[in-house]
Amino acid sequence: xxxxxxxxxxxxxxxxxxxxxxxxxxxxxxxxxxxxxxxxxxxxxxxxxxxxxxxxxxxxxxxxxxxxxxxxxxxxxxxxxxxxxxxxxxxxxxxxxxxxxxxxxxxxxxxxxxxxxxxxxxxxxxxxxxxxxxxxxxxxxxxxxxxxxxxxxxxxxxxxxxxxxxxxxxxxxxxxxxxxxxxxxxxxxxxxxxxxxxxxxxxxxxxxxxxxxxxxxxxxxxxxxxxxxxxxxxxxxxxxxxxxxxxxxxxxxxxxxxxxxxxxxxxxxxxxxxxxxxxxxxxxxxxxxxxxxxxxxxxxxxxxxxxxxxxxxxx
Ligand SMILES: [Zn+2]
Numbered sequence: 198x199x200x201x202x203x204x205x206x207x208x209x210x211x212x213x214x215x216x217x218x219x220x221x222x223x224x225x226x227x228x229x230x231x232x233x234x235x236x237x238x239x240x241x242x243x244x245x246x247x248x249x250x251x252x253x254x255x256x257x258x259x260x261x262x263x264x265x266x267x268x269x270x271x272x273x274x275x276x277x278x279x280x281x282x283x284x285x286x287x288x289x290x291x292x293x294x295x296x297x298x299x300x301x302x303x304x305x306x307x308x309x310x311x312x313x314x315x316x317x318x319x320x321x322x323x324x325x326x327x328x329x330x331x332x333x334x335x336x337x338x339x340x341x342x343x344x345x346x347x348x349x350x351x352x353x354x355x356x357x358x359x360x361x362x363x364x365x366x367x368x369x370x371x372x373x374x375x376x377x378x379x380x381x382x383x384x385x386x387x388x389x390x391x392x393x394x395x396x397x398x399x400x401x402x403x404x405x406x407x408x409x410x411x412x413x414x415x416x417x418x419x420x421x422x423x424x425x426x427x428x429x430x431x432x433x434x435x436x437x438x439x440x441x442x443x444x445x446x447x448x449x450x451x452x453x454x455x456x457x458x459x460x461x462x463x464x465x466x467x468x469x470x471x472x473x474x475x476x477x478x479x480x481x482x483x484x485x486x487x488x489x490x491x492x493x494x495x496x497x498x499x500x501x502x503x504x505x506x507x508x509x510x511x512x
Contacts, residue, residue: 314350
């Protein structure tokens with residue numbers, strides 16, 4: 198079945214598609230007596246929960262990142278178990294309500310807490326897939342993340358993250374039954390341990406935080422590396438792109454605004470360095486025209502300029 202065959206749901210026209218998805222996601226809610234997560238089938242067998250455009254907190258249970266799962270004829274792969282143990286449980290419940298198939302894989306797209314803290318709900322799953330740099334990053338940062346958000350862990354014995362059982366150095370093929378996923382390990386980009394997932398049945402690219410939509414990208418790896426990773430992802434010519442934050446859609450609607458922002462960050466930070474400008478000036482001037490284009494711009498843009506400056510001054 199192609200996307201076009203689905204009655205009354207997704208059209209290839211980007212404008213119609215975005216409108217349809219907007220209406221579907223309006224139904225999302227987290228109930229007071231424990232979270233109940235809404236998952237929308239954005240392509241056949243691909244279920245997505247949209248995170249909120251907020252900073253991570255106890256109030257929102259870390260529900261700020263896009264998480265979801267992909268269903269084959271034999272098993273299910275989870276893509277990020279979410280930002281708290283409670284969200285992980287809610288996700289597991291949602292999967293159980295939808296299919297009797299077992300969860301065979303949990304793919305941890307990268308180390309950030311809003312994507313991994315829900316892992317304890319999937320402790321029995323055999324294949325925990327992560328980038329080969331993930332374990333090192335978890336050793337370096339796990340305790341720090343845990344301290345910052347310890348209130349999210351109702352039971353203090355719950356682990357911060359699942360431990361990977363399959364490490365990806367280049368590419369990994371996963372077969373869920375009539376659905377083969379290609380998991381790619383990227384060189385340093387958003388972080389130094391980013392994975393993307395491509396489903397060849399629906400030509401869906403689950404980019405996770407390699408692509409941010411609406412919410413400002415947050416640089417925690419390499420700016421030049423991130424732009425290169427985006428070039429590699431563009432070559433896939435996916436029909437549907439699922440970002441780590443923000444609404445899914447075509448490459449043009451979802452990824453190109455981020456390419457524009459990152460390219461401006463690169464060129465204008467280089468100019469400031471060439472002019473020996475002070476960093477305190479650079480953070481206010483670099484890519485300033487982007488301020489109206491992104492949610493949470495004030496929270497992350499200056500940090501992005503600072504990281505870009507540190508990376509580029511040694512070129
Ligand atoms: Zn991230």
